[in-house]
Amino acid sequence: MATRILLLIGTKKGAFIFESSDGRRTWDLRGPFCETWPINHVIGDPAAGTIWAGGGNEWFGPAVWRSDDLGATWSHSSQGLAYAAGEEPIRAVWSLAPAPRGDGALYAGVEPAGLFRSDDRGATWSHVPGLREHPSRAHWQPGGGGLILHSLVRHPDDDRQLWVAISTAGAFHSADGGATWEPRNHGTRCDFLPEEQRYPEFGQCVHCLVAAPGMPDRLYQQNHCGMYRSDDGGRHWQSIEDGLPSSFGFPAAAHPRDPNTLYLLPLNGDAVGRTVPDGACAVWRTRDAGASWQDLRDGLPQRNVFFGVLRQAMATDVLEPAGVYFGTGSGELYASADEGESWRRIAEHLPTVLSVETLVLED
Template sequence: MAQVLVVVGTKKGTFLLKSDAARRDWVLSGPFCATSPIQHAIGDAETGTIYSAAGDAWFGPAVWKSTDLGETWTHSSEGLAYAEGEEPIKAAWSLAKVDGVLYAGVEPAGLFKSTDDGQTWSHVPGLRDHPSRAEWTPGGGGLILHHIVPHPVDAKKLWVGISAAGVFYTEDGGATWEPRNRGTRADYNPEDQRYPEFGQCVHSLALAPGGGERLYQQNHCGMYRSDDGGRQWTSIEAGLPSTFGFPSAAHPRDPEALFLLPLNGDIKGRYMPDAQAAVWRTRDGGASWTALRNGLPQEHAYFGVLRQALATDRLEPAGVYFGTSGGALYGSADEGESWMRLAQHLPAISSVETLVIED
């Protein structure tokens, strides 16, 4: 029988929740990683290894690792540094594992990789060598590379999301990059500069299943879909309560299905619209949306959900999970039709990911 883990990154360490395939009863453990501030924690489906991206301006970056489902942990920051004289790296912000390579996105925005399972790191300089680099500007959370999306078939192809520089794409393992932001707005720019080549504030990227190049993007200024790997984006925000939010999560099998958590706006408090919690779901690629509220608080829901704090699992039906700025974790074992609170009173939750292990 499958064992389901929800891997939770928080401002004070990594936590794990474990259940069986029924996903009714959960056991919480943690905090791990010496209560370091964790920006993103993931599980590797092939090996069962758990990785946590950590750091802040005081402690600097590191990536923690557990090969025994949280029983013991090690960490390394060897090589997680820019050249002498450059602005120091404050934190590791995002992780992705593909074809034996572990990638880490950092602040100030850049990409590193490890080919020895996180023991040592090397800079992927092509991204910061892009001609647009001098014009990248930080978003509200800083100049961070917060999403790394590997291509489903070709390991040399990657998309990354940078606030507030936009989406960039490589097809040669990071040697060269191109912006892929056509069709996404930058409402904070002057009216004649609303659709620049780069400079958009992407909040999250989700790759649809199926082996193709359909991407979904929650942006500071709208919700979008691309069917060609980001060459062109189309707005799919009609029917949503807000154009603003942070996380999105793809269904594990249906490329038409996506889960989303809109917030009430960038200058209105950044909490649940009307203080009523809902996860919004589309089953038709964003043509229409349904609010899923059963089991979620419908009054006084003044919490936010950060850009990496929404995830699905690969079971049937798919599980959906999200964590709040107030330290509550919610889960659904029926694709959002009903919800239960899995944990509360955790530190502010930065990220939620899942790992399914077959016994």
């Protein structure tokens, strides 16, 4: 049985697919796809071989593209991706996630922040209104990238449970399929607020929210103001930033099998460039759930490096050993086939990379 791995790349100028069938030694590039629309997130279904890409902007409007033949042909739909008349129009789709039962149901997070669901593989969409009906909605404020729902985390066994993260409203959890929501931000701070207000119920600027494998209630969060872990589904968060070069960054990627292993790419801070610290690139890894961190630099550029990596632009694959990948704001794509121990650049001169996901196929 042959194994193929696809890297699904969203950029400011379309989607791209990198494919390897020789153990991740060489990669072939296809694209750009999606008529070079801005594509914020691309995901795939290994069982059906379907790829979805979400994006858009004020000019194009929002849409979800779909390919049923691994990128050879594409169609797109925006049917239902709209709020009620008189509300602020939706600019773009920012995040996608399949429902865990694998029946073609999808979630989409959009800007301005809200949640939509499709039960026909992305052909039509319906608003899940409970989130925007939360009492805190009137107080949500846009972050630097806008008021976006950028992280969608599904419970692996319960389709009614869902976590989302919104800049800058914070993290929320629903236990009833999105009908009602509870803020889950206790313990995460807002350094940009007065000291006596730094731990509010909502209003945190979450940058990335990911789930640990095999532990549905363990979540990791890269925040504008720190790095955190929760072991109770986000009800309480504890700081795990000690040992990191910065409390600021965007992406986080969980190991596919080990709930204690996580990868980060910290940046130098929110007001000093948002580039890799000290002009040297490193991916940081913990193998003990954040108690300690190790910088991984072998094969990464170490002089005069001034790129950043965005919130959805890092991913792992499910192979053994796990692969780790990230894309940069300057259009480079880096890959590790040994869990971060060594790296190589597999692409350059792409448009700004907005997202990286993996799709492993067995032929």
